[in-house]
Every structure is written in structure tokens, then in C-alpha cells.
Amino acid sequence: MKVELKKIFQVMPLFFNALAREAEHKKLTRHIINLNQQNSTQAIINEMSVCLKDILNYRLFAFVIQRENGIDVWLDPRMYRKSLEAVLMEDFQLHTPSAIHYMNHTFHVDEQEQEFNMENLLSYYVNEGVCQAxxxxxxxxxxxxxxxxIIHMLLQSTAIALAKQMNIEQLTNAATIDPLTxxxxxxxxxxxxxxxVATAKRQNTSLSLFMFDIDHFxxxxxxxxxxxxxxxLKEVAALVQKNIRSNDVIARYGGEEFIxxxxxxxxxxxxxxxDRLRQAIEAKTINTDVSPINVTASFGVATITPYYDTTDFSDILDLIEExxxxxxxxxxxxRNTVMPGLLQVCGSSREKTATATGTI
Structure with missing residues (x-):
């Protein structure tokens, strides 16, 4: 009897190990299905992070995707970027931190720094089609x-999902994004x-536009x-994009004009x-292969206020024209200044003032 019990106790860990691993593989399968159903890069990485924590109790510190002009970084919100920034600069041979774009984290001047022991940091390369990470x-x-x-199966599945998503994004960007800026x-x-305009009307809020042109371009x-x-053009566009809110929109309207x-x-x-953007452009020295260049820009601003009636596209054209x-x-x-428009649309009436004519 004692011999039989001893054999049972010897087999039990293997039995429960097998059950545990079967359960973990079911979890992995569920997570892989979920990440392939996501429709954004960040959502796919979020699902991968949850999977690592759920199955292995590992913390995904960062997921880094290599782009032509730098890297996109998904960072664990509990982490502080300086804990990893030096590693990223070295691993991806970056010359400036400005080449690092954080997908899911906004940093503030007064944010408390958190230091982490990097000795146990593990890293894995991902290479699948357009996805280099x-x-x-x-x-x-x-x-x-x-x-x-487990990690390699998850990485392979994540890479396939990301490559598919990045291909979709490239096709979308080709139709909506100016390739130069x-x-x-x-x-x-x-x-x-x-x-x-539809959102402003629904929420009863003001909406402003600014248009600028690079002087003497x-x-x-x-x-x-x-x-x-x-x-x-690229440097000025990047400067403006860096200094506006995430829900603001910047577009190249034509030539050296942006809106x-x-x-x-x-x-x-x-x-x-x-005016802050104007000053930032004026202060920036742009390094080119030929020579450092300094430029200025002229800005026009127009605003529509609540209670306006935007029943057709002509109201939007009025705003752009202003x-x-x-x-x-x-x-x-x-030049190198900001001028305010006085357009105000209330109900069905419009008032436009301070128009100017001339060719620059």
C-alpha cells in the first residue's frame, strides 16, 4: 500500500503540471484569437501585454516598432521612460530622443520618476514582413x-497580426497622409x-482654424x-505636430501652406x-545638407462660435476663406505675425470683416 501511494505522489505533480499547461494553452489560444481581432497597433500590443501577465506573470516593459524616421514605443504606463530610453537609443542607434515616439504615454514635467532594475530585462526581436520590432x-x-x-508562439502570432495591421495602415495613410510632411x-x-464642424455644432462649442504659410519659401x-x-517643410511640419494637442488636426493645404x-x-x-507656433518656427534652425536655414511664418486665425447653423458646406468654406x-x-x-479673423456665424446669418486682397 505504501509503495502504491508513493507512486501516486510521484505521478501527481506531472498530472497537475499537464492540467495546468493544458489550461495555459487554452488561455494562449484565446489571447491569440483576441489579438487577431484587434483593429489598431496599440490594441494588439495591449492584448499581448495582458497575455504575458495572465500566463507567465511577466510584465511587458516596452514594445518597440522600427519606422523609417525613428521608433514607435508602447510603454507600460507604470514605467518611466528614462528607465529604458538609454537602452533604446543604443539598441536602435538613435542620435536624439526626439526620434522616439511614445504611442500610449504622455509625459509631464512634474511627473515623478521611477527607477527599475534593468539587470533582469529580457528582449526579443520580431521580424515579420513590414513589422520590424x-x-x-x-x-x-x-x-x-x-x-x-509560450513567448515565441505569442511573438509569432503578434508579429503576424501587427504586420497585417501595418499593411492596412499603410494603405490608409497613402490615401490620407501627405508623404513629404x-x-x-x-x-x-x-x-x-x-x-x-458637426461635433462643434452638436456639443455647442467654438471651433477655430489657423492657416500659415512659410515666408519667402x-x-x-x-x-x-x-x-x-x-x-x-518636413521640419516645420514636425515642429507644429509636436506642439499641438492630440485631438487637433494639421494638414498640408498646398505647397508651403498648412492648415x-x-x-x-x-x-x-x-x-x-x-503665436507660440510662430515663435517656435522663428527660433528653430533647420539643418540641411546645404546650410542651416531659418524661416518665419505668417498665420491667419478664424473662429466660429456656438449657435451657428452649418446646413451646407458653404459655411465651412467661409471659415477656411476667413x-x-x-x-x-x-x-x-x-509677415512673421498672426492676424485674427472676425468671422462669426450665428443662426443663419454670417458676418465677415477684415478681409484683405493682394498677392504675396
Whole structure:
């Protein structure tokens, strides 16, 4: 009897191990199905993070996707970026932290730093079609061949889902994004402004536009060449994108003209933002292959206030024309300045003032 009990006790761990692993494989299958049903890069990575925690009790520290102009980083919200930033700079041979774009984390000046022991940090490369990435994890226990198998199965499934999603995003971006500046193109702006006006009307809030043009841009092209001019456009666009809110919209309207949509923004706030952008552009030295270049920009601002009636697209055209008119008035007044539009639409009546004519 004692011998039989001894055999039973010897087999029991193997039996329960087998049951546990079967349950874990069911969880893994469920998570893999879930991540393939997600429709955004961030949602796919979120599901992967949940899976690692659920099955292995591992914490996904960061998921890094390599792009042409830098890296996109999904960062565990409980982590602080400086804990990993030096590692990322070295691993991806980045020259400046500005090449790191954080997908799911907004940092504040007064945010309390948290330091982490990086000695146990594990990293794995992901390579599947257009998806070139690397993940960083902090295990809460020693790794085993079994945990490695789980990780590799999950990585392969995540890579396939991400590659599919990135292909979809590339097709979408080709139709909506200006390839030079990374801003929305004019066609997508027209779609975005319709949505913004409809939202403002529904929520009874103000809506502002700003339009700006890089001053003497033809002279930049004539003096330094079109390649340097393209660099100026890209750098100015990146500067503006970095200094507006996540729900604001910036689009390349044509040539060296850009237009921005500021939801739920009164004219005074829009003017303040436009002037901050103007100052930032003026202060920035843009390094090109030919020579460092400094430029300025002229801004026009227009606002529609609550209680307006936007029953057709002509109301939206009035708003755009007012911002454009104010931009040209800024040029007439010496450039490198901001001019406010006085457009106000109330009910079915419209009042437009302070228009300007002239060719710059």
C-alpha cells in the first residue's frame, strides 16, 4: 500500500503540471484569437501585454516598432521612460530622443520618476514582413524552456497580426497622409473639417482654424535647392505636430501652406497657440545638407462660435476663406505675425470683416 501511494505522489505533480499547461494553452489560444481581432497597433500590443501577465506573470516593459524616421514605443504606463530610453537609443542607434515616439504615454514635467532594475530585462526581436520590432520584458521568475515556447508562439502570432495591421495602415495613410510632411493631405482635411464642424455644432462649442504659410519659401528653394526646401517643410511640419494637442488636426493645404483645426477652442486661445507656433518656427534652425536655414511664418486665425447653423458646406468654406484671408493680411502687415479673423456665424446669418486682397 505504501509503495502504491508513493507512486501516486510521484505521478501527481506531472498530472497537475499537464492540467495546468493544458489550461495555459487554452488561455494562449484565446489571447491569440483576441489579438487577431484587434483593429489598431496599440490594441494588439495591449492584448499581448495582458497575455504575458495572465500566463507567465511577466510584465511587458516596452514594445518597440522600427519606422523609417525613428521608433514607435508602447510603454507600460507604470514605467518611466528614462528607465529604458538609454537602452533604446543604443539598441536602435538613435542620435536624439526626439526620434522616439511614445504611442500610449504622455509625459509631464512634474511627473515623478521611477527607477527599475534593468539587470533582469529580457528582449526579443520580431521580424515579420513590414513589422520590424523588439520587445522588452521583466520576468517575475526565472525563464524555462516552457516559458520560452509560450513567448515565441505569442511573438509569432503578434508579429503576424501587427504586420497585417501595418499593411492596412499603410494603405490608409497613402490615401490620407501627405508623404513629404506626414500631415494629413488636403482631401483628408476636408473630411476632418466636416466632422469637426458637426461635433462643434452638436456639443455647442467654438471651433477655430489657423492657416500659415512659410515666408519667402520660393527664395529658400531658389537659394538652397528644392531638397533643402523639402527639409524645411518636413521640419516645420514636425515642429507644429509636436506642439499641438492630440485631438487637433494639421494638414498640408498646398505647397508651403498648412492648415490646422482646433476643436473646442475660442479665438483667444487659438491666437495664443498660433503665436507660440510662430515663435517656435522663428527660433528653430533647420539643418540641411546645404546650410542651416531659418524661416518665419505668417498665420491667419478664424473662429466660429456656438449657435451657428452649418446646413451646407458653404459655411465651412467661409471659415477656411476667413483663415486664408487673415494669413494674407499677416503677410501684408510685414509677415512673421498672426492676424485674427472676425468671422462669426450665428443662426443663419454670417458676418465677415477684415478681409484683405493682394498677392504675396
Amino acid at each position: 523588439k520587445i522588452y520584458m521583466l520576468p517575475n521568475k526565472d525563464t524555462s524552456s516552457y516559458s520560452e515556447d 506626414g500631415c494629413y493631405n488636403r482631401r483628408e482635411f476636408e473630411s476632418q473639417i466636416k466632422k469637426a 520660393k527664395k529658400v528653394n531658389d537659394t538652397y535647392g528644392h531638397q533643402a526646401g523639402d527639409t524645411v 490646422g483645426i482646433l476643436p473646442a477652442t475660442e479665438k483667444r486661445k487659438a491666437m495664443e497657440l498660433a 483663415a486664408d484671408s487673415m494669413m494674407y493680411k499677416a503677410k501684408l502687415n510685414g
